[in-house]
Amino acid sequence: MSEQEEKLQVARRLINEKRYDDARALLRTMPDSLTAQKWLQKLEGTASQTSRRTSIEGSHLMLAAVFVMLVLTFAVAVYGAFLKPVPTLADEEIVNLINGKLGWVSAHNQK
Numbered sequence: 001m002s003e004q005e006e007k008l009q010v011a012r013r014l015i016n017e018k019r020y021d022d023a024r025a026l027l028r029t030m031p032d033s034l035t036a037q038k039w040l041q042k043l044e045g046t047a048s049q050t051s052r053r054t055s056i057e058g059s060h061l062m063l064a065a066v067f068v069m070l071v072l073t074f075a076v077a078v079y080g081a082f083l084k085p086v087p088t089l090a091d092e093e094i095v096n097l098i099n100g101k102l103g104w105v106s107a108h109n110q111k
Contacts (some may be wrong), residue, residue, distance in 0.1 A: 004033050011039060 014023035024043050052096055069070035 004036075006029060008033070008035060008039075011036070015039070027047070 007026060011023045011026045014020075014026065020043055023041060027036045027040040027043070
């Protein structure tokens, strides 16, 4: 078996193991082999399809994140604009204390 045939067998094994970068590196060392160049072209086509698919999936993920952010922003805006927080008893007591309605007599009111 020639050295080129051995390299092609190794490249085939690497491809079957999905070690495409290693297979590409090995196939690039055989510029005179038509088989190696055909396999290399197929591997290059596979790599570009994979990167394109990853790019599209990343775009969908980013679009979903922007949508969630818009929904949350809208919810916060609606809550802030239309809903008033209900005062608690402690809040009412503080307001009454400040306004002097709890029966406490201040030094100013005694005169």
